[in-house]
Amino acid sequence: MRERQNWLLRRSSRIGFYLVLLAASAFYLLPVYVLVVTSLKPYAEANLAGMWRIPSAPSLESFLRAFEQLRPHFLNSLYLTIPATILSSLLGSLNGYVLSKWRFRGSEVLFPIMLFGMFIPYQSILIPLVQVLQRVNAWAAAAGIPPSLQWLVPGYGSIAGLAFVHIVYGIPITTLIFRNYYATVPNELVEAAKIDGANIFKVYRWVLFPISMPAFAVVMIWQFTSIWNEFLFAVILTQNPAIRPVTVALYNLAGSYIVEWNVQMAGALLAAMPTLLVYIFLGRFFMRGLLAGALKG
């Protein structure tokens, strides 16, 4: 009797668990459903009370219109995100290497002081940042940089400037992930290489770097996602509409009442696509980056 009761209890609580999971799934999928369904509709249909319904005649018209408007900004985001991701990962790897295998006096104190940089509200550095980047433009102009090379100047209102900012403020998180990863590599390996006559670069090149791929995957995916999704730096540092990344363009698209909902939804879906694809195919590494962000090594 008792056992039968237990069995019933187990059975019903199992059903309960699945009901909870289904309800939660509905909550997380609701916006996805709306995004997909609305962006497949023409305006007249998207705007009526029947908007929760599946489109009567699915069309890609909204996507085409959204893509038309977002395409240059989509490219800007790629030009910004890819170099910034690669450079900041390399920098983080070198920093993590030094802070884990070449500790110096004070490096234990230095590390949390660096880490603080990833928690600050960026509002608290924006005013000087704009001033300094504007001055960089002035210096570049005074130094007579030829127009063909001006896109490389990391100044105010340029993609290079925005990338530079992302690399600088990416130092804490990239350093953290690499340092914690290299800390798991036995010091004996490094010592053995040193006895064999390897210098600091050779130890990195032949001992640490070849086994760094998992950490690179985590850091690059993390940086790609955060830089692609970032808004505050992007909106402040790109007054020139031509260089705006996709988040700012979507923000402006959605802010205008002339642009219909269906186009806005299609735009939102397009802007989310690259990071979503990364998540779908490389979610494992994304998750590790997330947990590293909570300082748990």
Added chain:
Amino acid sequence: MRRLSWDRIVSILLILPSILAIAIFVYGFIAWTGWVSLSNWDGLRPDLSWAGFVNYAKLFANPRFQIDIRNTVVFTTLFLATCIFLGMGLAIVLDQGIRGENFFRSLFLFPMAISFIVTGVTWRWLLAPGDPATGRLTGINVLLDAVGLPMSKWYTDPTVFHIQPTTGLGQLLQQIGLGFLTTPNFGIPIAMISIVIAATWQMSGYVMAMYLAGLRGIPEELREAALVDGASEWGVYRHIVFPLLRPVTLSVIIVLGHISLKIFDLVAAMSKKGPGFATDVPAYFMFETTFQGDHYSQGASIAIFLLVTVSLLVIPYLVYSTRREAEI
């Protein structure tokens, strides 16, 4: 011996650019912003002449800023509570040997891969009270209407829930000198709930993942031993699982707390300052004041306020984590 010291010099040279970058771009710039907040700079032309704490005095006397503080407290509390409740609940359910665990986990976590701007734009539409062009119902309200539930004006609702001075409780509070608690500044703006919903949608999966990692870290023997000792399922959670999850809750509070104190993107994309500043937050106020209004010294004082609140949360945690790591 000579080579070793050469490597030592190189190692310092390798990390020096990053140290300098952090020193200048984080600490130098914070000091610079602090200086701006104490200056007379109001307008496009920089003016760093000394003003003292005038900007802070003006800031705390500003009704909009007082509302912002209320909004931040309300948002942070509700956001943390719903995320912890939902995240922990889903993690516990997923920890029961559920079929399709990987699928559900990935599903709950995917909003983390999306920009707050996309989330804001989408939820702005879902929670829109009606189409401004046609006046027709939109979004969630269509569903609520269909099943006969009351509709909400969501983020466009200017109502603030607060203790009314005319009620019994309100009069009691006034008599004991706590009458200020009956003002809207100590209420809950209804519009803020919409932002909480969108933010929870985005971040609760992350909380779930953190709790799930914590649950997986609890040795199975510990739970089994307790069950053998005659503890009920609930007893195991109460006496073993929940206490062992406390460090996770601390991490969640720090990570979500600092995000929520400085929240900007989501509010900007969804509702901006809202009706009667109902969804305004300090980060958005700073953005408008500084980069749209050109009141630089005033904006800098808001930025420093934000930094101080985030630091109060994060610095003890950083010190604690570093110490614990040094002990291990």
